Amino acid sequence: MDMIYSELGRTGLNVSRCCLGTMTWGKQNTQDEGFEQMDYAISRGINFFDVAEMYAIPPTAETYGTTETIIGNWFAARGNRQDVILASKILGRSDAVHARPGMGVDQCRQTPAQIDLAVEQSLKRLQTDYIDLYQLHWPDRKAPIFSRKPSITEMRDDDMEPLADILMSLQRHVEKGNIRHIGVSNETPWGVMKFIAESEAKGLPRMASIQNVYSLVARQFEEGLDEVCMREDVSMLSYSPLAQGYLTGKYRNGALPPGARKTLFNRLDRYETSRGQASINAHVALAEELGVDPAQFAIRFCDTRDFMTSTIIGATTMDQLKTCIDAFSIDWTDEMEQRVGQLYAEYRGPCT
Ligand SMILES: NC(=O)c1ccc[n+]([C@@H]2O[C@H](COP(=O)([O-])OP(=O)(O)OC[C@H]3O[C@@H](n4cnc5c(N)ncnc54)[C@H](OP(=O)(O)O)[C@@H]3O)[C@@H](O)[C@H]2O)c1
Incomplete structure (x- = not known):
């Protein structure tokens, strides 16, 4: 079946419903394997790739930037930058200071100077002069993300970078043409609404998308963010649809x-609670009972x-990649919807 496309936020860009994840290239996969995946994805109508300055995973000083470098080398080899809507990301607050050489900082933060350096480095590695969608990989503040919930006191006392200041830094890069649109990742309902409010009040760029975890066993997006995104035209891009392989x-x-x-x-601990494992097993068994490949x-x-x-897919072999892309054309029946609904009522998507 032909690939289907949807509009990204209010950008006017139409992205394929299947986005090619890249974070294994540079560690688990070689550059040649990354090239093969990108060539094949393009041949299947995929026009949307997702990367991050932090990749490849697991994130270390050695793997930092390697996936962007592979994509940049592929653009140079194929001469096809215009065929791809490219999403990348800047690190959120973290100790990964190897990403900020020469700055003398003791933390990665989304400050004006760090945003400038991160954009410059990504453009260089990617061998391009623009990134279509530049995402904040996770918030520059203490917030309930990645299965960790700071206490109210920790959040209140936190010296977060003001969201309007982050938007102003990004605006300078939009004006220069370095980045076309912006998005968030691993954000909360408060974060999305606050960014939108600041954009609208101050005439700053508007968040077009949110990239959050979502799968059969991680459905917390449906607890508030779904309404925010629908009402504000923020596109949902789901990552880890296979629960990192578990499903x-x-x-x-x-x-x-x-x-x-x-x-x-x-390092898949989000999925390794007893309720998480029970829910994963129940969903895999359901797919098998219905005669469908569990990954699809x-x-x-x-x-x-x-x-x-x-939906952002990830694959480490060509067979996996074909299976994942073919998943977008399988029938989704009323019975599947109803049976998944029953499991949701039982487990409530336990892997936050
Ligand atoms: N914003 C964020 O914080 C964030 C976080 C995570 C991911 N992402 C993005 O989302 C993309 C996808 O994430 P993900 O890799 O975690 O997605 P996923 O779909 O949950 O897991 C993909 C992994 O599952 C395994 N797999 C895939 N198809 C398979 C098949 N048919 N049979 C058996 N195993 C299969 C492969 O790993 P093995 O071969 O190693 O088993 C593959 O790398 C990433 O590349 C990245 O672009 C973003």
Whole structure:
């Protein structure tokens, strides 16, 4: 089936419903494998790629920037920058100061100077003069993200970078043509609403999208963000639709397949609570009972949500990539919807 496209926020850009994730290239995958994935994705009608300055994963000083470099080398080799709507991201607050050489800072923050350096470095690695969608990878403040909830006192006492100041820094790059549109990632309902309010009050660029975790077992987006995004025309881009591989069933009964992310890096803890594991097993069993590949079932579930603009897939082999892209054309039946609804009522998407 032909690829389908949806508008990204209010940008006028039409992005493919399947977005190509890239974060394994430069560690788990080689540059040649990344090139093969990008060539194949383009041949299937995918026009939307997602990267970050931080990639490849796991994030270290050695892997920092390697995925952007691979994409930049591919643009140079193919001469096709115009064929891709490219999303990248700036680090949120973190200790990854190797990303800010020469600045003498003790933390990554979304300050004007750090934003300037991050944009400059990304453009250089990507061998381009513009990024279509520049996302804040996670907030520059203490906020309930990545399964961690700071206390109210910690959040209140935090010296967060004012959101209007972040928007003003981004505006300078929009004006220069370095970045075309902006988005958030791992954001909360308050963060999205506050960014929009500041943009509207001060005439600053407006967040076009939010990139948050979402899958059969991680449905917290539906607890407030869905309404914010619908009312404010902010596009939802879901990451980890397979719960980092768990929803394929490959790790069932403690299996550790050679070369798989968990086997190599063992950092999938969000999914490793007893309720998380029970919910994952129930969804994999449901797909099998219905005669559908569990990976395709999980991806098509994301794609069929009425708030979804694009689902970001990830693959480490060409077979996986084909399976993931083919998922966008499987039938999503009333029975599937109803049975998934029953599991949601039972588990409430337990992997926050
Ligand atoms: N904004 C953020 O904070 C954030 C966070 C995470 C991801 N992302 C973005 O979202 C993209 C996708 O995230 P994700 O990689 O976590 O997505 P995912 O779909 O949950 O997991 C993808 C992984 O599952 C395994 N897999 C894929 N298809 C398979 C199949 N058919 N059979 C068996 N295993 C299969 C592969 O890993 P193995 O081969 O290693 O098992 C693959 O790398 C990333 O590349 C990145 O662009 C963003």
